[in-house]
Amino acid sequence: MIAVDELSVSYGAVHALRDVSLRAETGLITAVLGANGAGKTTLLRTISGLKAPASGTITFNEHSLVRERPENIARLGVGHVPEGRGVISEFTVEENLRLGAMMAKVNLSDGLEEQYQRFPVLGERRKQHAAKLSGGERQMLAMARALIARPTLLLLDEPSLGLAPQVTSQLMHTIQDLCASKNLTVILVEQNASTALRIADHAVILYLGRVVANDAAATIVADEDLRQHYLGKVE
């Protein structure tokens, strides 16, 4: 379970997040929605330690994450798949996965096998350079790389970006399965609200750095005004 309280983050004079508070429960998918520039990516980057907040607290399983280094936060079990996926093109698929397994106390070959089973495409292409993968395959690689370290909190930044609808829906199924089978805490940032709301249990809407809605996903879906105002058309 992760709790964010009164979090404020600025880039120079620009306030990216103002007094943001939310909770993501274990075993549930919490979607963070909002338009471009609402602060969603900043939120994830602050949780994983890439950005220091001006004020506020972040507590994850009794640990305070504020002012911790990203590499230490990662070792606490936080897996962050960043915007753009962060797949290292110059490495092979397998090297990317080995990198992900670096800090895990997991047997490497077991870990690799598990990911290749979950994502057979990666298994087929294990010796290929990541630069040759398609968008969907890269997303799978990024996720597998985060998963191989057995995280307990998974931060996903716009995983559906640039993917065809069919691939997206497969991806969302996978996320749902993972969350359930491994009892993960998942924070899913998406600009495409309908995609996220289909699998989310809980949803938070950010607008210009502030939380404007924080409720069960079903409630948000049902609220027409909310959707019109902040999310555009949601099917």
Next chain:
Amino acid sequence: MAWLVARGRPTTTAGLLVVAVVITSLVTSSPRDDVAVSLAFAVAIVGVSTLTVRGLRDAHPVFARAALTVVVLDAALFATYFFSSITNFNLAIGAAMSITLLGLSFLTGASGQISLGNSAFMGVGALSVAIWANHHSSTPMAVTLLIAVACGTLVGLLLGLPATRLRGPYLAGMTLAFAVAFTAIVNSFTSWTGGDAGLQLPTAVTPPHWLSSFFNAQTSLLTVNTMWLADITIVVTGVAFFFMANLFASRTGRAMRLVRDNEVAAELVGVSLPRARVIAFMVSSAYAALGGGLWTLINNSVQPPTFSLALSITILSLVVIGGIGTISGALIGGVIYAYSNNVISWFTQHTGINQQGNLASQLPGIIFGGLLILTMLFAPMGIAGAVRRLWARRRVQTGA
């Protein structure tokens, strides 16, 4: 006078300046040097009042720069009359070096390219003057200098063409290799270049009669000669700086700065990247050659081993310490070059370090290197940049 200027008639002021200069030169052919002095000051006053009219400076920047140059040259020439021959000599060496520094400052600051090969370009200029003078001793000195500049520009073109495609470290490496290779090339043609001993100029540069008549008969020939050399160098320096100032501000200069800061934007705007880079290279090599050529004139000889990689590193250091991409920085660098040895020996004398020991001989290098590191870490814009920042801060504080 100010009334005339405030009318905003640059031509009138120009006319006045010209008249003042002409009168000064006519009058100075008489032995009454105090008349010359007052006229020299008259020119200075006209120039200063020109500059105090802001509208003029903004509307006709080239003219304002020219006026400033004339004023500064005026003051400098005036001063050389009173300096000792040693001071004049150092001044001349330093001024010639500052021309080279200006070229490199332009290259790095305005177009973002690094060059460790400027000692070689200086060498090209220096050797060109010596070789040409030895084979065609009747050519006037000014023409010989121009030939040296042309040679330097040509070599700059040859090196600049491959340089356009190279990024920072590769460019640094190529220019470094060039600097080292230059020494070897020079050694291969010792019949032309005189090897380590170098070449002498066939006829020393001597001052014209009207200048010598200025001094009373007891003044040594050396003093007069050195003053003349210093004067020539200062005038050439002034002209070189004037052109550079205009180049900085011109379309070409702006294009180059764009190339340095944002290649993509530059291409979008239609700047030809390779062309801008090559031009920058040629300009910096031309300036370096000019500096080298002047050195030959001042020293009356050229020693090829002078133009080594170590000199290139010194040049780069001075540009950095003075201030990359600034004109004043090049001047500061020139002054430092002229006087650094004196300062350091003064330092070793007063701190009781053994003059003959290892430490004393290495101290210039250690101090230089240390200054370089400290400058780059804490004041990357050099002395000129630091002064500028202090100035800007004061302005903000006083609300000017």
Next chain:
Amino acid sequence: MDAFLTSRIISDILGGLTNGVIYGLVALSLVLVWRSTGILNFAQGAMPMIATYLGMVVFAHRLGYWPLVVISIVAGFGVGGVTERVLVRHLYGKPEINPIVVMVGFLIVLEGVAAAIWSTTPRGIPNPFSPIDWQLGGKPLALSPFSVYEIVTALVVMTGVAVLFRFTRLGLQLRASALAPEVSRLLGVRVSRMLTLGWVLSTGVGTICTVLVASNFFTGLTPQVMDGIFAFGFIAAAVGGLDSPVGAIVAGVSIGIVLQFVGDFVNSNAIIITALIILIVSLMVRPNGLFTKSTARRV
């Protein structure tokens, strides 16, 4: 057979190989630093030089050759690590001219300090390998015990570095820290430690190289001992491509051999001129080096 092996051509090849592995090692250490931290280390010859003085000279009276070598290498690790922590940290992300100028300044300071403490007089380093060429059928073969020592050491080091980078976890982390520092941190890699390690390793490799050069009977140890070699090593690295360890080694050895022929058949001045021409030509063909895999690695 004997006549063939002692012929001029073979002698030049062997001599060039001996020089070439040294250039290759220097080039390799430059590539190491470049790949792991994105900085071109102009002091790549001077830093190991100081370490070599610290190791070989300070304890010269008390210890034999091999212990001194070990001390030098350890000193090299130290010099590299301290330099990274104190000096280089501040240079990451700055415009390209900054690190170049700072490292050139550092080079000058190091050489000055070394000369001030130990003077510029060359020092011989006694070592168990004879520099006298072997004889084959009455004529000299361009190989001596010492040159074999150089070649073997260089090959061992090159192999070691290659193995480290390709096949070990550490190598993976080093490469990742250079290619994608942020992502690596998110995966738990201690990137800042990796950066230091990059400098530690590269100075270590450089020190081994400097020890070899200084142990050469005909060279000796001086503060300027690595100056010329650095220039050639740099050219090799640039020709091979600053991101390519393989390129560095291949270019280094090839250039060593080519220049040996040039020096033999033309004259010694032509050597650096040829090197310059090789550099210009190869950079015009491929501005990022002949062996680089990267395609459009624009700024």
